[in-house]
Amino acid sequence: MYFNRTVLVFLLLCGLRCPALTQPLTPQQARTDLTFLKRKLDLLHPGMGYYTPQPQMEQLYDSLYNRLTASMDYLAFFRHLSPLVSALKDGHTNLNHRKNYISRNTRFIPFYIRLVENRYYISHNVSADTSLRRGTELLTINGRTVADLHQHFMNVDHSGSDGDNQTGRRQWSLVQFADYYAAWHGSVDSIAITFRRPGDTTTHAARLRCPTLDGFRTTMYRRYGTERDTRPNLSVRLVDTLTHTAVLRISSFMGPKKTDLFQWSFNRRLRRAFRQLRAENVQNLIVDVQGNGGGAVINSARLLRYWMPERFSIMQHEEMKRAARAELITRWNPLSALNFSLQYKPVGSSGFASRSGRRQYQPRSRTAFQGNLYFLMNGASFSASTSVLAKTLDAGIGTFVGEASGSAFWGDFAGHFKTVTLPNSRIQVRIPLKKLTHAVLAERANGFTVEPDFVVTRTHDDLMTNRDYVLEYALRLIRQGVAVRATTNSQQSAISN
Template identity: 65%
Template sequence: MGVGFLSASAQILSPEQAHEDLLYLKHKLDLLHPGLGHYTPKSRVEQLFDSLYNHVNAPIDYLGFFHHVSPLINALKDGHTNLNHRKNYLDKSTRYVPFYVREANGRYYISHNMSADTSLRRGTELVTLNGRTLPELHLLLMNADRSGSDGDNLTGRRQWSLIQFADYYASWFGSTDSVAVQYRLPADTLLRQTTLACPTAATFRAVFQKRYRIEVDRRPNLSVRMVDTLTRTAVLRVSTFMGPKKYDPFQIAFKKKLKKAFEQIQEQRVENLVLDVQNNGGGVVLNSARLLQYWMPKPFRIMEHEQMKVAARRELVNRWNPLSAIQFSLLYKRDGYGGFSERATRRLYRPRKRLAFKGNLYFLMNGGSFSATTSVLSKTLDAGMGTYVGEACGGAYWGDFAGHFKTVTLPNSRMQVRIPLKKLSHAVSPDQANGFNVEPDFTVGRTYTDVLSGQDYMLSYTLGLIRQGIAVRKPVTTRPLQALR
């Protein structure tokens, strides 16, 4: 077992070592993952595993083995199960593709250029990168990693692989000193080509801060801004459901900040509230429930069921801490199916009264809206509330596999796999679903003009709806908003 401390890219695994890693991973998935068979039949996963196992019959390098393992993780179709490189594979010396890339109408453009060649300005079309067309490359990367995307949904995979294009590229192809690109400058049909040096992450960030400092998004989480006084419209940006403090087990800081935001919403007499949850990958479910309390019309539950396999208990109970066993018994009970279920699943969250928002709700969402964000979207849709703008979120309407996680390290390659331990089923009615994910009422995509301007095209579209008085689902109860004036 083990191959010493060779650099990851130079590491060579023998067939026996690769087999040992695959068997170890399969064992841990069988033992811990609560969703095996949910999206892909277990028989199909078994066949795939056998094929992957049998096809390693010669020494294989580290990156080749990473590519080899990836289909097994992807077959689960679970956005919370992630294959990650060994520690320090991507480090301070790693070099990245020097662009932020955005897609519009099937073509790919530079939105921000961190290379030394400043002639490749915003709106430059990228045609090929190291000999691969951008549509081909994007498809490869979005199929290589299903993080943030449940089931057969494409929006999450498409969104994250584009937003984090440089990271995905480095993860799949490794560090690269330079890239050969074919491109067309804005308003020019001439196909040009050049080779560009690739920066480290530190240089990438430094150049971005220098060239695009006025574009740096400095909006804090849970920030409120009035965007249209005539229609009394405000935007509440919810970028994460993680609290601002590193150690805050009861998430008090998030709770206080959320309350302050809705005090501001009430003081400004907001009648149309736009919740911007674009690229909000989730966080603490308790915080998603706290947000819902400000508009849900009656007491509600977030989850119908929270279940885990019996082996998950060993991951949550620390034998060196006797209190952990007591705590586990207080939180979980045997479910009668060979596992455990959460005792507090049926907890009711009561709506806020004094700061309750009773106006129109609009949600800006995309494939990066995932996990706890999907919980908010699903519960609001289930309540018959909200107007949804953008694209389908990354998570499933029914729920997901999350809650607690175990990161396992494969014994020889040292690759890491994050495995969720709980199956979380939303307390929602299937009849209220508008698709596998929460689907938009109004699908809005980026145009080339949006690439050039960098504007928030979803917000612009939503403001147009509000000015026309369009709300797909009106508030459950109404109030004389004019009395607040």
């Protein structure tokens, strides 16, 4: 499963806006775009009616359609479409701006913001006002409370969070707050803020100029360069020699090269990592998938082979609608139709199912990890990351620390994608084509997502020291000998906080 946040990441570094697209949309143009989107969703999306019943989706569509009675500018129409996409409650379905709407000239809010006990603080400041240091409580932006803005972004965008799960939406909309603000409000030259300085109860006000992407990055590197996480994907770090503990950081389930179709590079790095763990006699392995938005299913399986106790499948079913076939067959490739027939089989009149959906994988033998596993996770542990977490939980292995993952325990809608461009506004919507059902038993779930055994939240001290507080908590569990689901022959420790 591949999760690419095309909506709210800094998308394009250059490009000019097309003058024709600056004109307001007529009611007929807006209705045409909405109808086009609804038709594409009905034809292609495998999850229509899954989280939100189909009658409610139809009622929502009718309401949105009937309200298109006057001309509407581009950004207002973008907002108007948002409820239809977010009602799917599918973290892989993304509402994206038209090409080049976000450009090198777009300006962003000059902060990273973090939440501590229902209060919002500046963690990194790239504005010209250097007195707004870490720990400054940010109260309002342009007259609206930060809490209200954050909740609004969670409500209008389901990217990275399936169903009614809150953790993914909360995580992404806060970590990428500046991107969300630009996507919803457009580029802003400056913002008016109110704030409280650390240790001061007085409310202050200021107006700050907003930087472009280049300015944002340059200042971030200059002021906070020593805090950058430079660990490569699949890196191993020995963190405690006394307890023989190491951290395996997995930031993505995609290899570094886009041309590596079979993901051999990822597999090679994975083998090196586990050989290193074996050579260093690691007995407690912390697998860090915080912020890992997913990647290729094959790489999830490759990782699981190092600790699964017996042969396993990742997926129970892989299905798609009948119309999705046309999206996977290209005219310029005469072999694509044959390839499709080899990979998928018809399922009645409803669609197609993967012939290899239940492919089994053999666990590793010589390089298998035999010690205790601890997983660091948060709401941005999405898609393929949740597949690894769900399969591990289903096998009765591991101790989970942090917060609930973004995807559902049962599976998700992903695999292949179609990006449709609306004919008049040129707004883009990415639609997943496959329903992927994990090969897990429902009774082994510990919640809708994979829930942590130990919920860990940021403290004010964590904020001020920029500490990896989830890792610190896991290390404390290891030093206390706490393993909720031990993978060794030693007796399982009692769960305690």
